[in-house]
Amino acid sequence: MDKKPHTPFVPASRSMPEFTFKAVLLGVLMAIALGAANAYVGMRAGLTVAATFPAAVVAMAVLRVFRGTILEENIARTTASVGEALVAGAIFTIPAFVISGAWDHLRYVEATAIMLIGGVLGVLFVIMLRRALVVEAELPFPESVAAAEIVKAGQGGQTGASYLFGAMGVAGFWELLKNSNGIHLIQESAHRFFGFGKSSIQILQGKVEYSGGLLAATPSASPMLMGVGFIVGTRISAVLFAGAVMGWLLLVPLSVFLNPGLPALMGPDASYADLARAVWLRQVRPLAVGTMIVAAFYTLWNLRMSLASGIGRAFKNIGAVGGGEAEERTEVDLDLRKVLLTIGLMSIATALLYYHFAQAVASALTLTVALVILGFLFAAVAGYLVGLIGSSNNPISGLTLSALIISALLMVLLGVHDVRGVAGVLGVAGVVCCAAGVAGDMMQDLKVGHILGGTPWRMQLAEIIGVVAAALVLVLPLMALDRVYEIGSAELPAPQAGLMALMARGIVAGDMAWPLVIVGMFFALGLILIRAPAPMLIAVGMYLPFESTSAIFVGGVVKWIFDLRLKRKQATDEERARAENTGVLVSSGFIAGESLMAVFLALLVIAAEKYPAVLGFQKLAFLPEPSFPLSLLAYGLVVALLVWLPIKKMKEGGIPATPMEH
Numbered sequence: 001m002d003k004k005p006h007t008p009f010v011p012a013s014r015s016m017p018e019f020t021f022k023a024v025l026l027g028v029l030m031a032i033a034l035g036a037a038n039a040y041v042g043m044r045a046g047l048t049v050a051a052t053f054p055a056a057v058v059a060m061a062v063l064r065v066f067r068g069t070i071l072e073e074n075i076a077r078t079t080a081s082v083g084e085a086l087v088a089g090a091i092f093t094i095p096a097f098v099i100s101g102a103w104d105h106l107r108y109v110e111a112t113a114i115m116l117i118g119g120v121l122g123v124l125f126v127i128m129l130r131r132a133l134v135v136e137a138e139l140p141f142p143e144s145v146a147a148a149e150i151v152k153a154g155q156g157g158q159t160g161a162s163y164l165f166g167a168m169g170v171a172g173f174w175e176l177l178k179n180s181n182g183i184h185l186i187q188e189s190a191h192r193f194f195g196f197g198k199s200s201i202q203i204l205q206g207k208v209e210y211s212g213g214l215l216a217a218t219p220s221a222s223p224m225l226m227g228v229g230f231i232v233g234t235r236i237s238a239v240l241f242a243g244a245v246m247g248w249l250l251l252v253p254l255s256v257f258l259n260p261g262l263p264a265l266m267g268p269d270a271s272y273a274d275l276a277r278a279v280w281l282r283q284v285r286p287l288a289v290g291t292m293i294v295a296a297f298y299t300l301w302n303l304r305m306s307l308a309s310g311i312g313r314a315f316k317n318i319g320a321v322g323g324g325e326a327e328e329r330t331e332v333d334l335d336l337r338k339v340l341l342t343i344g345l346m347s348i349a350t351a352l353l354y355y356h357f358a359q360a361v362a363s364a365l366t367l368t369v370a371l372v373i374l375g376f377l378f379a380a381v382a383g384y385l386v387g388l389i390g391s392s393n394n395p396i397s398g399l400t401l402s403a404l405i406i407s408a409l410l411m412v413l414l415g416v417h418d419v420r421g422v423a424g425v426l427g428v429a430g431v432v433c434c435a436a437g438v439a440g441d442m443m444q445d446l447k448v449g450h451i452l453g454g455t456p457w458r459m460q461l462a463e464i465i466g467v468v469a470a471a472l473v474l475v476l477p478l479m480a481l482d483r484v485y486e487i488g489s490a491e492l493p494a495p496q497a498g499l500m501a502l503m504a505r506g507i508v509a510g511d512m513a514w515p516l517v518i519v520g521m522f523f524a525l526g527l528i529l530i531r532a533p534a535p536m537l538i539a540v541g542m543y544l545p546f547e548s549t550s551a552i553f554v555g556g557v558v559k560w561i562f563d564l565r566l567k568r569k570q571a572t573d574e575e576r577a578r579a580e581n582t583g584v585l586v587s588s589g590f591i592a593g594e595s596l597m598a599v600f601l602a603l604l605v606i607a608a609e610k611y612p613a614v615l616g617f618q619k620l621a622f623l624p625e626p627s628f629p630l631s632l633l634a635y636g637l638v639v640a641l642l643v644w645l646p647i648k649k650m651k652e653g654g655i656p657a658t659p660m661e662h
Contacts, residue, residue: 008330008450008451008452008453009070009148009152009451009452009453010070010071010452010453010454011453012328012329012330012331012453014453015329016069016070016071017068017069017071017072018069018071018072018074018075018454018455018458019075019455019458019461019462020068020072020075022063022066022068022072023059023063023068023072023073023075023076023079023462024075024076024079024462024465026058026059026062026063026076026079026080027055027059027075027076027077027078027079027080027462027465027466028079028080028465028466028469028470030055030058030059030076030079030080030083031079031080031081031082031083031084031086031466031469031470032083032469032470032473032474033083033592033596034054034055034080034081034083034084034592035083035084035086035087035470035473035474036083036087036474036477036595036596036599037591037592037595037596037599038083038084038087038088038091038595039087039090039091039474039477039478039481039595039599040477040481040492040595040598040599041224041228041591041595042087042088042091042092042494043091043095043481043487043492043493043494043497044224044225044491044492044493044548052077052081052147052441052444052445052448053147053150053584053585053588054164054585054588054589054592055076055077055080055081056073056077056147056150056151057150057160057161057164057585058080058161058164059073059076059077059080060073060151060161061161062076063076070151070152070155070452071452071453071454071455073151074151074448074449074452074454074459075454075458075459075462077147077151077445077448078442078445078448078449078454078459078462078463078466079462079463079465079466080466081441081444081445082119082438082441082442082445082463082466082467082470083466083470083474084441085437085438085440085441085442086115086118086119086434086437086438086467086470086471086474087470087474088437089115089118089119089400089430089433089434089435089436089437089438090111090114090115090430090433090434090474090475090478091478091494091496091497092400092433092496092497092500093114093400093426093429093430093433093434093496093497093500094106094111094114094115094430094475094478094497095478095482095487095488095494095497095501096426096429096497096498096500096501096504097110097111097423097426097501098482098487098488099487099488099494099497099498099501100422100426100501100502100504100505101419101422101505102419102422102423102426103423105479105482105483106475106478106479106482106487108475108476108479110353110356110357111475111478112471112472112475113349113353114353114427114430114431114434115430115434115467115470115471115474115475116467116468116471116472117346117349117350117353117431117434118375118430118431118432118433118434118435118438119434119435119438119467119468119470119471120342120346120464120467120468121343121346121375121379121431121435122375122379122434122435122436122437122438122439122442122467123438123439123442123460123463123464123467124339124342124343124346125343125375125376125379125380125435125439126379126383126438126439126442126443126446126460127333127334127336127339127460128336128339129379129380129383129439129443130333130443130446130456131333133380133383133384133387133443134387134443134446134447134450135331135450141386141387141444141447144386144387144444144445144447144448144451147444147448148447148448148451148452150581151448151452152452160581160582160585163582163585163586163589163645164585164586164588164589164592165589166586166589167223167227167585167586167587167588167589167590167593167641168589168590168592168593168596169593170223170589170590170593170637170641171223171224171227171589171590171591171592171593171594171597172593172594172596172597173597174186174223174594174634174637175224175593175594175597175598175601176597176601177630178221178222178626178631179597179598179601181484181601181602181604181605182597182601184626185624185626185627185630186221186626186627186628186630186631187626187627187628187630187631188220188221188222188547188631189217189218189219189220189221189547189628189631190217190218190628191215191216191217191218191273191547192215192216192217193213193214193215193216193271193272193273193276194213194214194215194216195211195212195213195272196210196211196212196213196214196253196257197211198210198211199211199257208260209260210257210258210260211257211260211263212253212256212257212272213253213256213272213276214249214253215248215252215253215272215273215276215277215546217248217546217547217550218547218550218628218631219547219550219551219553219554220547220548220550220551221551221631221632221633221634221635222548222551222594222634223590223593223594223634223637223638224590224591224593224594224595225548225551225552225554225555226551226552226554226555226558226590226634226638226642227555227586227587227588227589227590227591227638227642228552228555228587228591229551229552229553229554229555229556229557229558229559230555230556230558230559230562230583230584230587230642231555231584231587231588231591232552232556233556233559234556234557234559234560234563235533235556236534236537236556237552237553237555237556237557237559238553238556239533239534239537239538239541240537240538240540240541240544240549240552240553241541241549241550241552241553241556242538242541243288243537243538243539243540243541243542243543243544243549244541244542244544244546244549244550244553245541246538246541246542247280247284247288247541247542247543247546248280248546251283251284251287251542252276252279252280252284253276255279255283255284256272256275256276256279262275262279263275277490283513283516284542285498285542285543286502286513286516286517286520287516287517287519287520287523287542288520288539288540288542288543289498289499289502289503289517289520289539289543290516290517290518290519290520290521290522290523290524291520291521291523291524291527291535291538291539291542292401292499292520292524292536292539292540292543293401293499293503293517293520293521293524294520294521294524294525294528294535295524295527295534295535295536295538295539296401296536297401298524298528298535298536299536329455330450330453330454330455330456331456332455332456332457333456333457333460334456334457334460334461343372347368347371347372350367350368350371350372350431351364351365351368352364353427354367354368354371354424354427354428357420357423357424357427358411358420358421358423358424359420360414360420362414363411363414363420363421363424364424366410366414367407367410367411367424367425367427367428370403370406370407370410370428371403371428371431371432374403374406374428374432375431375432375435375436378403378432378435378436378439379435379436379439380439381436382436382437382439382440382443383439383440383442383443386440386441386443386444387443387447400429400432400433400436400496400500401429401499401500401503403428403429403432403433404425404426404428404429404500404503404504405503405507407424407425407428407429408421408425408503408504408507408508409507411424411425411507411508412507412508418508421508422504422505422508425504425507425508426500426501426504429500429504438463438467442460442463445459445463446459446460477599477602477603480599480602480603480605480606481598481599481602483602483605483606484601484602484605484606485598485602490545493543493544493545493548495540495543495544498543499543502517520539524539554635554638555587555638555642558638558639558642558643559583559642561639561643562579562583562642562643562646562647565643565647566579566647566650569647571647571650575650575651576650578646578649578650578651578652579646579647579649579650580646582645582646582649582650583642583646586641586642586645586646587642590638590641
């Protein structure tokens with residue numbers, strides 16, 4: 001049966017403004033803002049949130065003022081969403097340089113080079129794959145279809161921008177009140193250690209006295225984390241919280257209880273709460289890393305047929321990549337010869353970067369060859385998975401871990417066992433991760449453009465501009481966050497980067513607590529054997545601070561209450577879609593507002609080193625001590641804005657009634 005011809009929303013024969021200065025400028029500004037926000041939420045929560053929907057809403061709202069066309073909105077959204085994708089790749093790997101000890105602080109030039117090379121390669125690889133995956137493969141692209149429908153609905157005046165910006169303001173103000181660098185009136189969470197008392201157990205020929213207890217903590221009063229939970233849903237947030245329960249309420253108290261000698265290590269100022277945190281940091285997290293390793297490869301194994309099919313289709317159709325011969329505007333890609341030439345130039349830049357890291361020609365050339373091969377394969381994989389399950393479920397951490405392990409083994413074979421090898425391996429992982437993240441995001445954007453009638457080569461050029469701008473700027477908020485909140489701390493744990501650091505250092509330098517990692521691997525095997533949902537998420541829940549994971553779970557519970565209320569209201573499909581879209585936009589506003597305020601306050605702290613007056617509001621005499629009871633207001637606020645408001649507004653026409661995939 002012949003494939004039905006595709007008819008875009010804007011016909012190929014119609015000409016209208018598309019690649020304009022205002023569209024690209026708006027896209028670049030949004031890429032930087034959304035990228036900075038996702039840098040914070042990604043290192044804090046271990047999850048990033050796709051920027052396609054908020055970017056589409058903001059683009060429609062802003063360009064409407066300047067009489068922008070639907071294709072200009074498409075260019076602005078395309079340019080904007082790359083910031084989130086690029087920073088997702090960056091935060092999974094670049095902080096690992098600091099955590100592993102390869103760097104003593106984040107370095108602007110090297111980090112920018114990793115993001116720039118990885119991001120540009122991701123765009124270039126996707127150009128070669130566009131026709132195969134977007135046009136020929138007939139993949140469902142759930143998020144792309146939803147984003148396109150939102151943009152179409154926006155042509156009738158339905159954008160919902162007021163919900164997004166209103167929630168940003170609320171969450172930003174809340175962060176100002178709870179951040180220790182702001183007007184610190186709210187204590188974000190509270191904890192208490194509950195002792196077990198003394199227990200005497202007969203072991204062989206003697207009795208051993210045990211003690212210990214349970215460290216309990218309240219969920220973080222964070223609209224951002226609760227918004228993440230609302231977006232990912234009740235099921236995913238519950239699985240994530242199951243990991244927190246296993247880690248904090250099972251393994252930590254068990255480790256303290258079964259090691260009677262641990263209390264003797266406490267100093268005069270330490271408490272059992274400090275001991276519990278130390279056990280989590282030094283024993284439970286390496287175990288969680290072992291679980292993540294097996295879970296990552298299990299995820300890829302489950303997708304093996306889809307991946308093989310996607311890669312095979314990509315190679316089969318690569319010769320059909322368009323160029324100047326295509327007659328219709330909607331089928332013209334950037335010239336393939338120039339794309340291949342640019343890939344060659346990027347490879348040379350990569351070799352120079354890896355030589356800077358490894359200080360050995362053979363190592364640099366080996367890593368470069370590995371990068372080009374793995375980068376293209378994983379770009380194809382990421383693009384295919386986005387077409388199949390959406391960018392929010394793209395397992396780039398698993399792909400990156402695969403690249404890291406291959407590169408680490410190559411370094412060992414070449415005899416490089418010191419910090420240079422660790423840096424080289426992390427360099428490969430960083431470039432591959434950025435490339436895979438951008439590739440998946442761009443494939444989604446190109447499908448949206450395919451539906452709307454955008455011009456591929458213009459979108460591809462906009463993506464390259466977005467990557468370059470984001471790479472040059474986004475390292476700065478990463479550096480600010482590291483200086484103020486400290487990457488790897490409980491406040492900014494960066495779980496994926498911790499995994500990459502431990503693996504690179506463990507394989508190359510031989511510095512790994514292998515017994516804990518191996519036990520974690522067997523734990524993952526047990527989860528797989530009982531068919532536990534998402535072992536990777538369970539491992540991430542073990543790795544994250546309890547306050548963060550439980551706050552995400554609270555957001556999932558709020559989503560459950562929301563669904564229950566919709567069912568009792570007997571909402572129609574259209575009303576349900578409108579209410580859910582309102583909730584997604586409010587949640588996105590929570591995430592953007594709180595994250596951007598945290599980044600802004602970090603920048604203020606750095607500025608205050610030179611100009612102390614910038615943080616003068618912290619020294620106001622009438623400010624009381626931070627209060628924990630005030631934090632309880634956050635839960636009422638979140639329920640009001642994520643349950644009551646969307647249901648109240650679901651019969652009104654100010655929000656699109658097309659379901660948003662997320």
